[in-house]
Amino acid sequence: MEKSGGVRATMTVLICVLCSSSIAAVLLLFFGVGTSGLRRANSYGSLKLDYPVSATSSSPIIQLQRNVISSTERPVQAVSFTSTNESSKSNDEELDPNLHRRRASASKVKTLISRRQRLEMGLARAQSSIRKAASQINILPPNFSSDPVEIPPFASVYRNPRAFYQSYLEMEKRFKVYVYPEGDPPIVHDGPCKNIYTIEGRFIHEMEHDKSRFRVTDGKRAHVYFLPFSVTFMVKYMYRPLTYDVTPLQQFVSDYVGVISARYPFWNRSSGADHFMLACHDWGPHASRGNPDLYNNSIRVLCNANTSEGFSPQKDVSLPEIHLLDGNIPSALLSPPLLAAPRPHLAFFAGGIHGPIRPLLLRHWRDNHRDPNILIHEYLPSDLDYYTLMLQSRFCLCPSGHEVASPRIVEAIYAECIPVILSENYVLPFSDVLRWEAFSVRVKVSDILRLKELLEAVTEKEYRTLKAGLRAVRRHFVLNRPAQRFDVFHMILHSIWLRRLNINL
């Protein structure tokens, strides 16, 4: 609805450049934190608590996902398929002026209800059109090939290309997000824009500072509500290093929900089910425990998408971890590599030994003592370059570390080095839309000893297909400023849209 001019874009760049340095310095004074408090908490040993295990989804076509909470008088309805009628499809977003006048005289509450009903009807129409697209297996939708979502034969990277395409268009047409204005930077309305948790700050800034077409300033017109706090910055400013005490984070989250639920009607009416938070920090799931409804009902968009730690694929969203050291894609990975570039190494990994899986990997394969073509290092010798090795390898190993996600997955996608997923209980990003088996390989942790055998078993033809798949999904993992269609910002939003729409593709 609003246009974003060049000035806006420039401002965002500035804000993002500033966000982890000078603003932090100014706020240091404000918060009265000593330098030790500011130091990045660099040991993220996770707290071992007993969490419920959620089932992973493996559902075909389209399915209702969850019963959206309806504990209050005005629930967020699970949308009905039967209420749609094709002839009433156009311009449901716009108010008829007479209708508006009539509504204005009605009570405020009544206006709210009817507006909500209209929003829900819009969602029902979207659902119905997505279902229709999903069922038309042999009919290409209009403009399908001109909008290059599907470039045969790489439709294979999508679970259901037509349903995804239709759902994406419906999202562009309808989806509205309200961002709560409460709270101050750096913990709210700001976040890291470089290093490993980049995505947290970049999403918040994109949502807030660019006048996104998805953002509405009138909460009554929104489908979902965003709690724009940064767990990474909570850790940076509120956590006392080495205490492993996450209660300050939980207290902050609890207070924040307390404030917005007292000031606005939106939280209470759905018990948080149409609200979302986003965190890339390992402790995102811990922070979300600060409010039981946030944890149990809201859409939690998390890098640490560990089903053993309560991540629910039906309701939560897996967020890709993208490591941008200085906020930009490393120049070596900026453009897709030459298809014919030689890849002499079979497999590559370099990284610290943390978490449960990497010790196994390093014990067996470290410093290529078993095989010269399998390059497994803890710390890379200074004469070797990380990205160059990725670009020279056929497979890049992506084992979980302290948490399930690894930034190597996205780096491998950029480098067109087939990601080898070595993780347990990890729900891969955008797996609601993408078929990861079309562009990655999964090796069970118990098969680490057979790594070479398994990778060598991939035929040249299969390898080429996987590589082509990587090229096809690259744009879904790229951060742009400002965001561009089908890029990572929009894919995250699309995952949230699907949860709100309450369907699986």
Ligand SMILES: *[C@@H]1O[C@H](CO)[C@@H](O)[C@H](O)[C@H]1NC(C)=O
């Ligand atoms: C939709 O409504 C129109 C007129 O109100 C009616 O003629 C048509 O049959 C309806 N279509 C469906 C699918 O119910």
Ligand SMILES: *[C@@H]1O[C@H](CO)[C@@H](O)[C@H](O)[C@H]1NC(C)=O
């Ligand atoms: C198809 O593309 C044309 C030109 O790009 C555009 O005018 C038209 O609205 C599109 N149709 C649909 C259904 O998106």
Ligand SMILES: *[C@@H]1O[C@H](CO)[C@@H](O)[C@H](O)[C@H]1NC(C)=O
């Ligand atoms: C929401 O519920 C809480 C606790 O039940 C209550 O304190 C608060 O006033 C309610 N908010 C609104 C806007 O009514």
Ligand SMILES: *[C@@H]1O[C@H](CO)[C@@H](O)[C@H](O)[C@H]1NC(C)=O
């Ligand atoms: C989620 O809901 C259950 C049942 O109401 C409750 O026992 C549990 O404490 C909630 N989880 C969190 C983290 O608050």
Ligand SMILES: *[C@@H]1O[C@H](CO)[C@@H](O)[C@H](O)[C@H]1NC(C)=O
């Ligand atoms: C996932 O969660 C479980 C349960 O807390 C934990 O044992 C496991 O180490 C976690 N995985 C990773 C890679 O952190």
